[in-house]
Amino acid sequence: MSKRLTPATAALLTVPPLLWAGNAIVGRLVRDAVPPMALNLLRWSIALAILLPLGRRLLRPGSGLLLHWRRYAVLGLLGVALYNSFQYLALQSSTPINVTLVAAGMPVWMLLVGAMFFGVPASRRQIAGAVLSIGGVLLVLCRGQWEQLAAMRLVPGDVYMILATIAWSFYSWLLTRRQESSAVRADWAAFLLAQVIYxxxxxxxFTAGEWAIGRAPIAWSWPVLAALLYVAIGPAVIAFRCWGAGIARAGPSVGAFFTNLTPLFAAVMSAAFLGEVPQPYHALAFVLIVGGIVLSARR
Known part of the structure; x- marks a missing residue:
């Protein structure tokens, strides 16, 4: 049962969507200076350096880092490598508003993956909520013109973001199958460090493959360095810590609603930093996605 939502807990749960929206903005800003795979590698390499002293419990003998290497390798592939690489690839051709709105349909994929691969069937209310959320995502993909839905052509960024949400759905369900020691699981830094290492x-x-196909080298500058520090410290480390603390206080059922603040923050930041003014269909898509999630979460 979820606990009462206090202002302090609400603040904790608001910080991650704000930082994740900033991650989409930064990924869009540096898309010409840093190739997407290299951006993801640099981001998590910096995060790894930050987490090493915080999660040093993991480096002790018997922590399970090697014993459970298959689990950590899969979690690292899905949650660190694939999800974030696909997101940065999406930002090469799609806008932060579209990317975050497509990602807001993630509960739909959560239901599908849970029912098809983890034996957790969805209720009728959850299915109805999923239909609403899918409607919101389709509205974004067809750019607000329903009559073009039949002849819709997805930009590569939309497809990459859909693949990212599917990867994150598998990642989230795998987190429910606990195999690591309780000491590592209770230590957020050690648990995240285990995934980040792999x-x-x-x-x-992935970056080696990107270089092999001849992607342009990184155009180093002070703004690029500042962007790398932001995506490593903010969306990777601080957001994860605040999210874990907020979920511990309020419970996942309450926290799930806060993730849908990400498109709202992305829309505001896009207008401020990129000059990409939100369209009316973005607002309608947001209402449909949130409405679907509220419906599916009601008892």
Whole structure:
């Protein structure tokens, strides 16, 4: 049962969507200076350096880092390497508003993945909520023109973001299958560090492939360095910490609603920093997505 939502807890749960929206903005801003795979590798390499002293419990003998390497490798692949790489790839051709709105349909994929691969059937109310959320995502994909839905052509960014949400859905369901020791699980830094260690290895392999196909080198500058520090410290480390603390206080059923603040923050930031003014269909899509999630979460 979820606990009472206090102002302090609400603040904790608001910080991650704000930082995640900023991550989409920054990814869009540096898309010409840093290739997407390299951006993800650099981001998580910096986060790894930050987490090493915080999660040093993981480096002790018997922590399970090697014993459960398959689990951490899969979590690192899905949650660190694939999700974030796909998101940065999406921002090469799609806007932060579209990317975050498509990602807001993630509860739909959560239901599908849970029912198809983890034996957790969805209720009728959840299915009805999923239909509303899908409507919101389709509205974004067809750019607010329903008559073009039949002849709709997805930009590569939309497809990449859909793949990212599917990867995150598998990642989230795998988190429910606990195999690591209770000490590591209770230590947010150690648990995240275990995933990041393997995630950085996957990201390095993806970056090597990116270089092999001839992507342009990184155009280093002070703004690029500042962007790297932001995406490593903010969306990776601080957001994860605030999210874990907020969920511990309020419960996942309450916290789930706060993730849908990300498109709202992204819309405001896009107008402020990128000059990409939100369209009326963005507001309608947001209402449909949130309405679907509220409906599916009601008892």
């Amino acid at each position: 995630g950085v290895l996957w990201s390095a392999a």
